[in-house]
Amino acid sequence: MNQLQTDIKNNSYNRFYLLYGEESYTIISLRNKLKKALEMEEDDINYAYYTGKNMDIHDCIDRAIMAPFFGEKKLIVIEDTEFFKSSNDMSSYLDDIPESTILLFIENKKDADPKKSPIDKRNKLYKYINKNGVVIECSKPNERDVFSFLKIKLRDSGKIMSESTARYFLGQIDNSLFNVQNELEKLVNYTGDRQEILKEDVDKLTSGQLVNRMFMMIDEIAAGNASRVMEMYKELVELRINVNVILANLRTHFKHLLELKLSRDVPKKEFIAKTKMQFFLYDRYLAQIRNFSVEDLKHKLELCIEMEYDFKTGRVSDEIGLEMLIIELLR
Numbered sequence: 001m002n003q004l005q006t007d008i009k010n011n012s013y014n015r016f017y018l019l020y021g022e023e024s025y026t027i028i029s030l031r032n033k034l035k036k037a038l039e040m041e042e043d044d045i046n047y048a049y050y051t052g053k054n055m056d057i058h059d060c061i062d063r064a065i066m067a068p069f070f071g072e073k074k075l076i077v078i079e080d081t082e083f084f085k086s087s088n089d090m091s092s093y094l095d096d097i098p099e100s101t102i103l104l105f106i107e108n109k110k111d112a113d114p115k116k117s118p119i120d121k122r123n124k125l126y127k128y129i130n131k132n133g134v135v136i137e138c139s140k141p142n143e144r145d146v147f148s149f150l151k152i153k154l155r156d157s158g159k160i161m162s163e164s165t166a167r168y169f170l171g172q173i174d175n176s177l178f179n180v181q182n183e184l185e186k187l188v189n190y191t192g193d194r195q196e197i198l199k200e201d202v203d204k205l206t207s208g209q210l211v212n213r214m215f216m217m218i219d220e221i222a223a224g225n226a227s228r229v230m231e232m233y234k235e236l237v238e239l240r241i242n243v244n245v246i247l248a249n250l251r252t253h254f255k256h257l258l259e260l261k262l263s264r265d266v267p268k269k270e271f272i273a274k275t276k277m278q279f280f281l282y283d284r285y286l287a288q289i290r291n292f293s294v295e296d297l298k299h300k301l302e303l304c305i306e307m308e309y310d311f312k313t314g315r316v317s318d319e320i321g322l323e324m325l326i327i328e329l330l331r
Helices: 003-010 024-037 057-065 090-096 124-132 143-157 163-172 177-191 199-206 210-223 226-238 243-261 268-275 279-291 294-313 318-330
Strands: 016-021 047-051 074-079 101-108 134-137
Touching (some): 024 101, 057 074, 057 101, 143 163, 163 279, 268 279
16 A cells, blocks of 8 residues: 555545656546545535646645635645656745645656656655655556456456456556556456356457457468468558558567567566566567577568668658568568
């Protein structure tokens, strides 16, 4: 249990909270729990919401220092301002915030680069909140957390799923908690009154998932099955998957295969933390690397990178270029 959850349970609050990180589900869940505990609605006179890097700091502070009306607490949510990465004077006003006001800062991670954080720990505002309030990093959940989350959602929906089917399901989808919840809702609605969700149900509803089709396509490339690879490519185009997205996924797939091929002695957890690979896809990648040599994977990855460059510079049209790439990958 993090500090915010403990404060809610004890009904004893800090003046300042900062929630940041990759897992939006956790951030939104904590925000909503705080609002519910304080009995705050969107139109409540003691609630205010600010967002964006151009928000009016002075208006926010003016509202924050005023005593709450007909209540004990005032809640002000300040989201995605980039104040924790840029120079600003927000921290200079915070000493004047009364105990009756809670400032909840939220910085969602929007950049795909795992090395880029929505906050800078050298930032003046971050240092102030870290010293005088509570900072909570909402990181991507680990394998156990995702599996536990799925079991809780299954229980809440009155459904059951075997462990093998659950792991298969999680291997077909992105493992952000929002996505797990959304994909499970599709399965719950699809199965109707039937209690158990089967592997066949997962196949029917997630067969269009690009990651699963990538694994199938790479298997066919390894087998040298040209006709089947081209057929699968055409199916992706018919599903209106953007050619650039297909290429990006091919590049990422071969990148993960090469990384794993070169890191066989690295423990699973350490490798996943370093590469940001989905937990439930590790074993599928591991099975595929047996079909390729290091040199072959390096060559295929270079082909994908070169084709991406040709796309961006306009040297070749998208669909023709991707077909050319597939032919090269099959050699």
